[in-house]
Structures are given as structure tokens and as C-alpha cells.
Amino acid sequence: MFKIIRREEMAQGTVILNEIEAPRIASKAKPGQFVILKANETGERIPLTISDSDAAKGTITIIYMVVGKSTALFKELQVGDAFQDVIGPLGKPTHIEKLGNVVCVGGGTGVAVLYPITRGFKQAGNNVTSIIGARNKDLLILEDKMKAASDEFHVCTDDGSYGHKGFVTEVLEDVLKNNKISLVVAIGPVPMMKFVSKITKNYNVKTLVSLNPIMIDGTGMCGGCRVSVGGKTQFACVDGPEFDGHEVDYDALMTRLSAYQEDEKKAYEDHCRMSGNK
Amino acid sequence: MAEKTAKKEKIERQPMPEQPAEVRRRNFEEVPLGYTEEMAVMEAQRCLQCKKPACVTGCPVGVSIPDFIKCIAEKDFKGAIRKIWEKNALPAVCGRVCPQEMQCEGQCIVGKKDKPVAIGNLERFVADMARNAGSDEVPEKAAPTGKRVAVVGSGPSGLTVAGDLLLKGHDVTLFEAFHKTGGVLIYGIPEFRLPKAIVASEVAGLEKLGLKIECNMVVGSIVSIDELFEEGYDAVFIGVGAGLPRFLNIPGEDLIGIYSANEYLTRANLMKGYKFPEYDTPIIRGKDVIVFGAGNVSMDSARTAMRLGADRVRIVYRRSREEMPARGAEIHHAEEEGIEFHLLTAPVRFIGDEKGRLKQLEGLKMELGEPDASGRRRPVPIEGSEFLIDCDLAVVAVGANANPLLTQSDKEITLNKWGYIVADEETGKTTKKGVWAGGDIVTGSATVILAMGAGRKAANSIHDYLTIGW
Numbered sequence: 044m045f046k047i048i049r050r051e052e053m054a055q056g057t058v059i060l061n062e063i064e065a066p067r068i069a070s071k072a073k074p075g076q077f078v079i080l081k082a083n084e085t086g087e088r089i090p091l092t093i094s095d096s097d098a099a100k101g102t103i104t105i106i107y108m109v110v111g112k113s114t115a116l117f118k119e120l121q122v123g124d125a126f127q128d129v130i131g132p133l134g135k136p137t138h139i140e141k142l143g144n145v146v147c148v149g150g151g152t153g154v155a156v157l158y159p160i161t162r163g164f165k166q167a168g169n170n171v172t173s174i175i176g177a178r179n180k181d182l183l184i185l186e187d188k189m190k191a192a193s194d195e196f197h198v199c200t201d202d203g204s205y206g207h208k209g210f211v212t213e214v215l216e217d218v219l220k221n222n223k224i225s226l227v228v229a230i231g232p233v234p235m236m237k238f239v240s241k242i243t244k245n246y247n248v249k250t251l252v253s254l255n256p257i258m259i260d261g262t263g264m265c266g267g268c269r270v271s272v273g274g275k276t277q278f279a280c281v282d283g284p285e286f287d288g289h290e291v292d293y294d295a296l297m298t299r300l301s302a303y304q305e306d307e308k309k310a311y312e313d314h315c316r317m318s319g320n321k
Numbered sequence: 322m323a324e325k326t327a328k329k330e331k332i333e334r335q336p337m338p339e340q341p342a343e344v345r346r347r348n349f350e351e352v353p354l355g356y357t358e359e360m361a362v363m364e365a366q367r368c369l370q371c372k373k374p375a376c377v378t379g380c381p382v383g384v385s386i387p388d389f390i391k392c393i394a395e396k397d398f399k400g401a402i403r404k405i406w407e408k409n410a411l412p413a414v415c416g417r418v419c420p421q422e423m424q425c426e427g428q429c430i431v432g433k434k435d436k437p438v439a440i441g442n443l444e445r446f447v448a449d450m451a452r453n454a455g456s457d458e459v460p461e462k463a464a465p466t467g468k469r470v471a472v473v474g475s476g477p478s479g480l481t482v483a484g485d486l487l488l489k490g491h492d493v494t495l496f497e498a499f500h501k502t503g504g505v506l507i508y509g510i511p512e513f514r515l516p517k518a519i520v521a522s523e524v525a526g527l528e529k530l531g532l533k534i535e536c537n538m539v540v541g542s543i544v545s546i547d548e549l550f551e552e553g554y555d556a557v558f559i560g561v562g563a564g565l566p567r568f569l570n571i572p573g574e575d576l577i578g579i580y581s582a583n584e585y586l587t588r589a590n591l592m593k594g595y596k597f598p599e600y601d602t603p604i605i606r607g608k609d610v611i612v613f614g615a616g617n618v619s620m621d622s623a624r625t626a627m628r629l630g631a632d633r634v635r636i637v638y639r640r641s642r643e644e645m646p647a648r649g650a651e652i653h654h655a656e657e658e659g660i661e662f663h664l665l666t667a668p669v670r671f672i673g674d675e676k677g678r679l680k681q682l683e684g685l686k687m688e689l690g691e692p693d694a695s696g697r698r699r700p701v702p703i704e705g706s707e708f709l710i711d712c713d714l715a716v717v718a719v720g721a722n723a724n725p726l727l728t729q730s731d732k733e734i735t736l737n738k739w740g741y742i743v744a745d746e747e748t749g750k751t752t753k754k755g756v757w758a759g760g761d762i763v764t765g766s767a768t769v770i771l772a773m774g775a776g777r778k779a780a781n782s783i784h785d786y787l788t789i790g791w
Contacts, residue, residue, distance in 0.1 A: 067543050081500060087592070087601040088500075113601055128500040130537045259592065259602075262498050262539055263724050265584035266566040271575060276568065281726060295575050298677035302577040306603035313598065 044125035045080075048102060054182040058108050058152055059118050060094075066101030068131050074159040075137030075253065075285055078103065079261045081128040082120065087113045090258050092156040092284065093132065103129075106155035106184065112310040119318075133261045134284045137251070139163040142225035146218055147193070148211050148239050149175045150231025154185050156253055157230045162192040164228075170194050172222075174214045176231075180205035212238050219246045226251065229288060233297050240288035250288035254279050256299060271295050334436040335364040342657035346627045349512045349595060352654060353417075356446040358396075365393035368438050371430055376440060379428035381774030382481075384408045386425055386440055393443060399458075402451040405444060406460045410484030410527065411477065411773065413452060413519045414506060416445025419770045420648045452522055459529050463490035468787040471496060471554040473540045473727065476504020477769040478560035478760030480527065481776030482783070487530040489784050494554075496538040501591065504562055505769070508591040509583070511621050513628065514651075517590070541727035546734075546756060556755050556783045559734075559742065560776065563761035564724020568717055569613060573671030578605055578679030582618045582718035589625050607714025610634045611682055613668060614718035615645035617768075620652060622716040623660045634660050635710075639667045639687055639700045665689070665700060669707060671715065681709050720766050728762075741765055749779030754791055757783055 049062035068078060077092040095104035109118050120126070137160050145164045149157035154175050165171045171192065176199035177183040183198065183205065190196045197214045198206030207214055212235075218224065219242065227250045229239040236252040243250040258268035261280045268279040273290035277283065338354040339345070345352050356364065368390040376386045385404050392401035405412045421427070421441040429437035451458075468491045472479045475497040483493045501507050503520040528534065538544065540561075549557055566581035568574055580588075585604070588594040594604030610626040612619050615638040623634045636655070638645060641664050645652060656662070665687040672681040686706035689698035723740030735743045735752040742751055742758040749757040759775030761767055 067538075071543055085593075085600045116601075128537050130498065130500070130539060132542055133539065259584060259587050260499065262726055263565050264562075265587055266568065266581035267584045269568075269575065276570075276574075278565070281565075281724075295677075298577060299575060301677070302605070303603045306597070310598050310601065310603075 044127060045129040046125045047120055047122055050122050053106070053184045054177070057182065058106060058184055060104060060106045061117070061120070062102050062104045063126065063129060064101060065103050065129050068129065069096045069101050069103050070098045072096040072103055072132040073136035074139065074163045076132035076134050077261070077284060078105065078129050078131030078133065080105070080117070080126050082113070082116045083127050086116060086127065088259055088261070089113050089117070090255060090261055092253060092255065093159070094155040095159055106152060108152045111307045112314040115311065115314055130261060133280060137163065137285055139167050141168045143169065144222055144224045145169045145171050146215065146224055146227045147171060147173045148215055148227060148229040148231070149173070149189070150211060150235040151177060151182070152184065153231030153235070154189060157228065158185050158188055158192065160228055161189060165192050165194070172218055173197065174199065174211045174218070176200065176211040178202065211235065212242055215239060216242055219243065219248060224248050233293055233300065236288060237293035240291070244289050251285050252288040252291060253285050254283055254291070254296065256296060257302060332363060332367050334367065334439055335360045335442070337439070337442050342659070345513065346658040349628055351516050352513050355449055356442055361393055361443060361446040362396060364439050364443060365390045367431060368394070369430055375428035375430060376425040379424040381424065381770050382408050382777050389447065390438065390440070390443060393447065398447060398450050401447045405447060409773070410481060411523050412444050413448035413523060414477070414515060415770055415773070416441050416448055417515050418510060420768060422649050424770065452519070457529070459526060460488055462488055462530060465492070466490045466787060468492065468555045469494070469553055470783060471549045471557045472560065473557065474504055474560040474562060474760070475502040475524070475534070476560060476562055476760060476772065477506065478772035478776035479504065479558065480524065481773040482558045482560065482759070482780045483532055484527050484530070485777060485780035486783060487527060487532055491784070491787060492531070494533040494535060496540050497534065497536045498539045499591065500536050502534055502536065508587045509618065509621070511586065511590055511625050513624065514621065539726065541730035546731045546753070550755065555787055556757070558779055558783065559727065559751070559756065559758040559762060560760040560772065561724060561727050561762050563721035563766050565722040566717070567720045567722055569668055569719065571668055571670050573673060576671050576673040576679045577677050578607065578713055579671060579715045579717065580605070582614070582622045582716050583721070585622055585716045586618070586625065589629070595629060604629065605714050606630050607712070608632045609712045610714045610716070611710070611712045612636050612716045612718055614638065614720070615647055616718065617647045617651050619718040620647045620655045622718050624655055624658055626714065626716065627658055627660065635663050636660060637663045637666050637668060637684065639665065640697070641665055641689060644697055667700070667702065679713055679715055680711065682712050682715065683707060683709055721761070723762065723765070739765070747778060748782035749775055750782060755786070
């Protein structure tokens with residue numbers, strides 16, 4: 044069992060932070076890696092990228108958006124409760140090195156995954172520009188932490204309730220126009236990563252994206268997380284989760300992510316009805 | 322003697338009672354129902370008690386087959402299970418999933434003129450009887466040696482190594498990457514062929530012998546082999562299975578509705594997707610299902626699809642019936658349940674609808690040409706024979722490649738050109754001191770009993786190392 048020792052609600056309760064006791068995982072976890080969590084006996088295995096880890100304290104932190112039955116079950120777990128299973132660290136860590144100017148672009152809960160990577164690039168001596176976005180001000184997460192880990196910092200909201208009104212891609216284009224950038228790291232919804240990659244390709248700037256496809260085991264066995272990268276089939280769990288943003292087939296990825304939409308919708312609605320929510 | 326033999330051959334091989342095909346094809350209950358005591362005793366009397374038993378040479382773990390069958394004939398069922406336990410810690414599993422017709426029963430002398438003695442059915446009977454009796458009796462164990470062994474992977478090879486070394490008095494810890502133990506016995510082989518309660522009970526038997534189990538441990542990521550030695554383990558056995566599923570590499574393979582057999586069976590078995598929404602993991606329930614490949618895993622996938630409500634399930638295989646690698650009983654059961662076989666047929670591409678869901682398969686007919694390097698006649702495409710068939714679910718069961726997760730984390734373990742671990746055939750020793758390997762991560766995809774055979778050899782070698790030296 045993996046006990047929750049800290050729990051926070053963010054973005055008006057739509058995003059949850061859990062700090063979990065997992066000393067063995069914490070001692071090995073590196074930025075960019077993920078874990079698979081299972082709430083209880085009948086639960087699904089859900090992959091989530093590690094947002095932070097503390098080897099001394101023996102904990103890892105995950106941040107997730109409540110989108111279906113499984114994450115709704117996670118949300119019900121309080122401090123002192125436990126996940127039945129946590130497996131990891133899985134996937135390849137981000138290759139962090141000193142490159143010069145690095146831009147980190149995050150959208151939605153992707154910012155949670157982006158944060159340890161941003162901090163890593165900053166600590167490695169890079170000049171880091173961060174651009175984070177959300178639909179509105181209330182849905183923004185980790186603003187202070189991202190700001191502290193960046194040399195230059197931008198916020199965008201779709202509705203203009205905070206920072207730049209519009210998409211992260213618009214601010215990114217400005218940054219690319221006026222600076223010599225060595226690397227862009229983009230983590231967020233698939234359409235965001237797709238459009239960031241489109242722009243950076245025009246500027247010929249190397250781009251890393253972190254993918255979160257459907258998977259079961261996370262160790263290379265099921266092949267459910269296969270993505271097409273540069274025309275080749277890759278498994279996000281063992282070959283990724285980070286890939287060259289210019290090579291990923293985002294449309295195929297989006298299609299595959301929709302595989303269980305109807306089942307998931309029904310399971311979530313049934314769950315909400317049973318637990319009296321909404 | 323001649324008279325006695327003639328008398329014995331009069332007893333017909335006792336058929337295994339089974340759920341009728343039209344009932345079982347829609348449920349997940351076990352297909353064979355098991356022998357009654359009378360049937361088992363009757364069947365046991367068919368054994369000739371050969372002085373040089375060929376059946377034993379056909380068994381990868383060398384079970385003393387005539388001895389345990391003699392016990393059954395004498396109704397000494399406790400004696401029978403003790404005889405089996407001497408060589409096999411997982412008899413309830415082996416009685417169900419071994420390809421007996423290629424092993425013990427394939428060698429049986431009775432089988433030369435008549436049907437062979439039903440060794441697998443008898444093994445299963447004895448194991449089930451011992452389990453159902455609920456006795457706490459466990460095999461006898463040697464005095465503690467104080468040596469610690471880490472077994473990585475809880476599939477058939479790992480469980481065999483663990484069982485053998487526990488009996489020899491060593492302290493064994495089993496590391497499993499999944500949240501449940503059993504490896505392929507749990508995620509791969511379906512409930513209707515191997516009930517999960519039986520696997521759990523065999524593992525519980527090892528726990529009674531002192532086995533320690535750590536699940537959710539992806540060795541290679543969370544802990545390295547060297548760190549296991551630093552933690553005080555004296556020897557390590559690697560039995561992590563084959564891993565990465567192979568795909569067909571044809572256009573359209575990323576469409577929704579195309580699974581690797583690993584994913585399909587893991588969703589159904591380990592995650593209990595067939596009980597969705599009681600269990601949270603969804604699984605696509607196809608109406609028109611195509612399964613590629615003709616091994617045991619294909620049969621398991623096809624029969625699972627039938628149980629999940631398919632109207633039609635077709636197995637597509639590019640070679641002919643003779644080359645189908647599946648166990649005879651599995652092919653027979655699949656046919657009885659209405660699975661169709663489309664042999665000498667190759668896939669060309671998948672076609673999807675506007676939502677990216679599988680809609681059709683384009684296939685091609687093949688014919689047998691000249692023999693290839695393996696001596697089998699090579700299937701060659703018949704020009705202009707392309708055809709389309711409707712399907713909404715496809716399962717690809719054409720084997721696996723080596724999983725690099727553990728092996729790439731340790732440079733001292735030598736791999737062959739396919740990424741499998743190089744291990745000595747007789748001992749299972751790898752190129753790294755104190756480390757053994759066996760099962761699919763050495764041989765590539767094979768059977769449960771071959772993995773157990775490799776586990777047996779490795780366990781003997783590990784014991785020698787711990788008591789004598791490398």
C-alpha cells in the first residue's frame with residue numbers, strides 16, 4: 044500500500060495533487076519518468092508522469108486532472124488513505140544538459156509534468172523561458188513554482204482572464220523570432236503539442252514532447268501505447284514517454300486516445316450517480 | 322505378461338468430461354470438468370508400468386510418471402501427489418497447460434497402438450484432489466542454509482526456481498513487475514483454461530514454504546541486479562518473459578480495434594475486463610473478430626472473443642494446418658466452439674472508418690511453394706487473390722520480441738543478436754557471476770513447461786553455486 048501524506052486541490056477541484064509514500068521509487072525517479080497507479084482491487088492501471096520526488100523524505104508527487112471514473116476514485120482518497128499499487132519509475136528520463144536557451148511550454152495539467160524538467164534545465168545552467176497556459180485564470184496550476192524555475196516567464200489564458208489572451212503558441216512564436224533557442228520542451232494536450240511542433244519546425248528548433256497514451260503494463264509488454272514516430276512504431280512506455288516533437292503522428296495518437304470514450308463516459312456517469320456527485 | 326498387457330488395453334482412454342461447446346463458448350468457466358475418482362483409477366490401470374518409461378524422458382522436468390500413476394491405481398492419492406511434488410511444484414497448472422501430446426503422452430507405449438494414457442488428466446486430478454482436500458501438507462523442506470536468492474519474474478520459470486530452492490533450504494524472494502504474481506499464468510492464459518484461483522493457490526503453497534513476494538517491482542528500473550547483490554542476495558535468477566509484442570507491420574495497424582494478444586489477454590485476464598464495469602478496465606467487445614497466428618495464444622484470444630459476445634471469430638494464418646503450433650486440445654476446443662480457420666491467408670492492410678475504428682481487412686490467399694530453410698514449404702501469395710472481409714476487432718498473436726527493460730540496465734549480462742539473454746543450456750548460467758536466466762527471456766516465446774524445465778536446471782545450478790561455488 045502506498046499512503047497519501049499530502050493532498051491539495053487545484054484549479055477549483057478539477058486538478059488534484061497527491062504526495063505519496065514510495066521510498067524505493069523516490070530514490071530512483073528522474074524528471075520525465077512516470078508511474079502507474081491503481082486505487083483498489085477492481086481499479087484500472089493509470090499512468091501518470093511524476094511531478095516531483097523527494098528521495099530523502101521517500102515520497103513522490105503526482106498531479107492529475109479528474110476526467111473519468113478512475114481519476115474520480117483517486118480524488119476520493121484522502122490523506123492517510125492509500126493507493127493499492129504504485130509501479131515505477133517507468134520510461135526514459137529526460138536527457139537534461141546545458142544547451143543555452145531552453146523554452147518550456149506547458150498547457151493544462153501538462154505543467155505538472157513540465158515543472159521538474161524545467162527545474163532540471165535551470166539547474167543545469169540553461170537560460171530558461173517558460174510559457175504556461177490554461178483556459179482561464181482559475182485553471183492555472185503551479186504558477187509560482189514554474190516562475191521560480193524560470194529566467195523569463197509568460198502566462199496565457201484562452202479567455203484573457205490572466206496574462207496574455209490567447210494560446211501559448213502565439214507567445215512562443217514571439218520568443219522564437221527574437222532569440223536563438225536550442226531546445227523547446229512542450230507538454231500538454233495533444234493539439235497543443237502538435238501546434239507547438241508545427242511552429243518550432245518552421246524555426247528549425249529541436250522539440251521534445253511527452254506523450255501519455257493508453258497503456259496497461261508500462262513495461263513494454265502490451266503494445267497499447269504504440270505511437271508512430273518518424274513512420275516507425277514506438278512504445279511510449281519503454282522508448283518514451285518523450286519523443287522528437289517533429290516526428291510524432293499526433294492525429295493517430297488522438298484517435299487512439301479516443302478508443303474507450305463511450306465506455307469511459309458511461310462508467311464515469313454511473314460512478315457520479317452512485318456517489319451522488321453532480 | 323503378454324496376457325496382462327492385452328487385458329489392460331481393453332480399458333478405453335477415459336474421456337475428460339467437459340462443458341458442452343454451445344454453453345461454454347459464452348462463459349469464462351473452466352472447460353474440462355476433471356476426472357472423478359472412478360475415472361482416474363480406471364485410467365491409471367491403463368498404464369503398463371514400463372521398466373524404462375519413455376514418458377518420463379518426454380517430460381521436461383522428469384516427473385516419475387509411472388510411479389504416481391501406480392499410486393492412483395492403488396487409490397493412494399496422497400502418495401501420488403508426493404511423487405509428483407518431488408519433481409514438479411505446479412502440477413495443477415501443468416496438468417492443464419502442458420502440450421502432453423508432444424511430451425509424455427507422445428512417448429507413451431500404450432499410444433503406439435491405442436490412445437496414450439491420459440497423463441495430463443491424471444496429474445490434474447491428483448493436484449486438484451490435494452488442493453480441494455484443503456490439507457496443509459507441504460513438501461518436506463531442508464534445513465535453512467542462510468543463503469538468499471532473488472527471483473525476478475513470477476511466471477512459470479520463476480515459480481519453479483523459487484519452489485525448488487525453498488525446498489533446498491534457501492531464503493527466496495520473488496520480484497514481480499505486475500500487481501499480482503503468476504506472470505503469463507495470470508495475465509496470459511484465460512480463466513476458462515487455467516482458473517486464476519488455482520494459480521493463486523499454487524503461489525500460496527510456496528508462501529507456506531517461506532517464499533517472500535514483492536509485487537510492483539520492475540527490476541532494472543527500481544532496483545538493479547547489482548543493487549540486489551548489495552542488499553545481500555547471494556544469487557539472482559532472471560525469468561522476466563519475452564515481452565515486446567510483435568505486430569504485422571501492415572498499413573492501418575494503429576486503428577482502434579487492433580490489439581496485440583498481450584494487451585487483449587491482459588485486459589481480459591489480469592484486469593478482468595470481461596467483468597467491466599464491475600472492474601474498471603474496458604475491453605473492446607467485437608462482433609466480427611479476426612485473430613492472426615495459430616499458436617496457443619491465438620486460440621486463447623479467439624476463444625476469449627467468442628466469450629465476450631462475438632458473432633463470428635476467424636483465425637487467419639499464412640501457413641497450412643500442419644504447421645499450426647497450438648496444442649492439439651486447444652485447436653479442437655476452438656473448432657468445437659465455432660471458431661473458423663482461414664488457412665493459407667495473409668493480411669495486407671487494415672481499413673478504418675472516419676472515426677479511426679477498424680472496419681475491414683484486406684487479405685490475400687497463399688499457396689505452398691518450395692521448402693524453406695526450416696524444411697517447411699514456404700507460403701507464397703497467389704497473384705490477384707486479394708479480398709476484403711468485414712471486422713470490428715483484430716488481435717495480433719504472432720509472437721514477441723525480447724523486452725529490453727531489465728537487460729539494458731546491466732552490461733555484464735550478454736545478449737544474443739535478438740536481445741535474448743545468453744544462458745548455458747544445461748545450467749542457465751549467464752555471463753555475469755551469480756546470475757542465472759531461463760524461460761522466454763532466453764529462448765523466445767515457448768511453453769510453460771519448457772520455462773519450468775529451464776527453471777529446474779537453473780535451481781540445481783544455483784544450489785550447487787550456493788553450496789559449492791560458481
